[in-house]
Amino acid sequence: xDNAIVKLRGYKDxxxxxxNPKVSLNEVETAIHELLSEMNQSLSGTSIQIDMMTTPLTxxxxxxxxxxxxxxxxxVVSGVNVLDEKDESPILAAPTTHSISxxxxxxxxxxxxxxxxxxxxxxxxxxTACLTGSIILYGDVNPGGEVIASGDIVVLGALRxxxxxGANGSLSxxxxxxxxxxxxxxxxxxxxxxxxxxxxxxxPEIARVGAEGIIIVEEFIKx
Amino acid sequence: MGKVIVITSGKGGVGKxxxxxxxxxxxxxxxxxxxxxxxxxxxxxxxxxxxxESRVVYxxxxxxxxxxxxxxxxxxxxRVENLMLLAASQRNRKDDIRPEQMQDxxxxxxEEYDFVLIDSPAGIEQGFHNAAAGADxxxxxxxxxxxAIRDADRIIGLLQNEGIEPINLxxxxxxxxxxxxxxMISKNDVLDILNIDLIGVIPEDxxxxxxxxxxxxxxxTDRSPGAEAYMRIARRMIGQRVPIPDMxxxxxxxxxxxxxSRNK
Ligand SMILES: Nc1ncnc2c1ncn2[C@@H]1O[C@H](COP(=O)(O)OP(=O)(O)OP(=O)(O)O)[C@@H](O)[C@H]1O
Ligand SMILES: [Mg+2]
Numbered sequence: 001x002d003n004a005i006v007k008l009r010g011y012k013d014x015x016x017x018x019x020n021p022k023v024s025l026n027e028v029e030t031a032i033h034e035l036l037s038e039m040n041q042s043l044s045g046t047s048i049q050i051d052m053m054t055t056p057l058t059x060x061x062x063x064x065x066x067x068x069x070x071x072x073x074x075x076v077v078s079g080v081n082v083l084d085e086k087d088e089s090p091i092l093a094a095p096t097t098h099s100i101s102x103x104x105x106x107x108x109x110x111x112x113x114x115x116x117x118x119x120x121x122x123x124x125x126x127x128t129a130c131l132t133g134s135i136i137l138y139g140d141v142n143p144g145g146e147v148i149a150s151g152d153i154v155v156l157g158a159l160r161x162x163x164x165x166g167a168n169g170s171l172s173x174x175x176x177x178x179x180x181x182x183x184x185x186x187x188x189x190x191x192x193x194x195x196x197x198x199x200x201x202x203x204p205e206i207a208r209v210g211a212e213g214i215i216i217v218e219e220f221i222k223x
Numbered sequence: 224m225g226k227v228i229v230i231t232s233g234k235g236g237v238g239k240x241x242x243x244x245x246x247x248x249x250x251x252x253x254x255x256x257x258x259x260x261x262x263x264x265x266x267x268x269x270x271x272x273x274x275x276e277s278r279v280v281y282x283x284x285x286x287x288x289x290x291x292x293x294x295x296x297x298x299x300x301x302r303v304e305n306l307m308l309l310a311a312s313q314r315n316r317k318d319d320i321r322p323e324q325m326q327d328x329x330x331x332x333x334e335e336y337d338f339v340l341i342d343s344p345a346g347i348e349q350g351f352h353n354a355a356a357g358a359d360x361x362x363x364x365x366x367x368x369x370x371a372i373r374d375a376d377r378i379i380g381l382l383q384n385e386g387i388e389p390i391n392l393x394x395x396x397x398x399x400x401x402x403x404x405x406x407m408i409s410k411n412d413v414l415d416i417l418n419i420d421l422i423g424v425i426p427e428d429x430x431x432x433x434x435x436x437x438x439x440x441x442x443x444t445d446r447s448p449g450a451e452a453y454m455r456i457a458r459r460m461i462g463q464r465v466p467i468p469d470m471x472x473x474x475x476x477x478x479x480x481x482x483x484s485r486n487k
Contacts, residue, residue, distance in 0.1 A: 121418050123376045123377065123379055123380035123383075124373050124374075124376040124377040124380065125377045125380055125381075126380045139418075140416075140418065142373075142376050142416055143369075143373055143376075143416075144373055144376065144377065145376075158415075160416070
């Protein structure tokens with residue numbers, strides 16, 4: 001478990017804001033501001049639950065936080081879960097985000113395991129597509145290049161162009177890249193346009209559809 | 224048997240004609256036999272940059288339409304041995320020529336010359352396809368800005384589809400000062416995206432403009448950074464191992480400081 005002050009996770013029942021046990025309200029608010037301003041999509045109108053280990057915040061603090069979330073970010077706080085430090089919370093212990101997003105998929109297609117390996121850099125004006133499975137690309141996707149797969153897309157290089165996973169409508173597909181700095185991501189019918197100026201973060205990232213139908217991008221650790 | 228190299232870019236105005244003129248001249252100076260071919264039909268200017276405009280009598284169009292022999296259409300550059308120019312017709316349009324006709328000219332030229340350099344027009348249309356039709360290899364010219372890089376990337380894809388190999392990169396108009404200030408994309412950033420072999424870096428050099436206007440390629444006259452960079456590329460083109468010097472991205476004071484810390 002890393003010790004970020006606040007984290008955002010998409011689970012079966014929606015988005016959860018997880019707050020670190022030992023911090024003040026001020027720190028929480030600053031951390032939320034940092035987290036949300038880094039996000040590549042507005043969460044406006046999304047409902048969210050707050051998870052905390054044995055209340056670091058008083059109930060007054062919590063009220064203030066709720067109003068803050070609603071006022072500043074247009075989030076709807078749908079619940080607060082105070083978890084006992086002793087019992088391993090089922091949510092915090094949830095193994096990987098990927099397996100959760102798979103459970104969450106509404107359409108669960110007959111699972112496609114077919115994968116096409118492409119050993120090429122996809123340059124501006126070029127498209128590579130696999131509509132019968134996933135694509136594993138040994139190379140980069142440059143701005144103006146495009147990769148389309150009915151399954152997942154794994155780029156063992158920099159994804160700087162566009163990628164469309166789950167092109168047959170599967171929302172459980174994911175996009176993984178060593179450097180995820182795309183012009184556009186699409187999973188199923190969801191499109192996400194990241195901010196124009198992005199710096200490679202130096203670690204692989206995964207994009208998937210979280211609860212509430214938004215594309216979530218986060219560090220890729222393992223399946 | 225020589226080789227045909229197309230010099231192309233996608234984006235206009237990045238230095239294709241300047242590079243063709245200077246590399247052609249530089250190769251002739253190191254004793255290769257060279258023809259430079261203007262494939263920018265309708266907007267010819269290789270002859271102007273070479274200062275040979277007044278001596279052009281026939282063009283590649285006259286050769287294609289059989290009004291004159293190929294050898295007769297070549298204009299000899301009198302400043303250096305074994306350098307010829309094949310000019311483009313100014314009256315015609317790019318789609319008046321078919322790729323097979325350019326290919327035919329290239330095949331004939333490379334039987335007699337070591338290097339045939341083709342100055343491609345900008346764009347990805349017919350004119351580009353004609354220029355690339357007879358090419359064995361390519362040199363991509365780009366400047367360090369996003370739109371030129373994007374166009375270069377597009378062109379590289381098209382050339383790879385044609386099986387043209389190797390494709391080497393020239394980065395033109397790099398300014399160490401701007402890179403250092405963080406206002407220009409660096410050499411490594413360009414290479415990171417385009418992912419082809421770098422054959423040379425030409426610095427921003429005001430001498431280029433002056434030489435363009437005088438009709439004397441830079442490599443003839445001075446030892447400017449631009450001329451030296453073109454000479455090094457020519458040597459790499461004939462297979463010599465000439466390192467690409469790192470442009471000084473440090474200021475003079477930084478360099479002195481580095482020197483002292485290295486020699487402590
Ligand atoms: N290294 C350089 N430093 C300064 N100026 C340069 C440099 N290289 C090229 N230029 C200038 O840029 C202009 C365009 O160069 P050039 O004609 O060679 O480009 P081009 O790619 O052939 O253009 P076009 O696409 O129109 O054929 C010219 O005025 C030239 O003098
Ligand atoms: Mg030109």
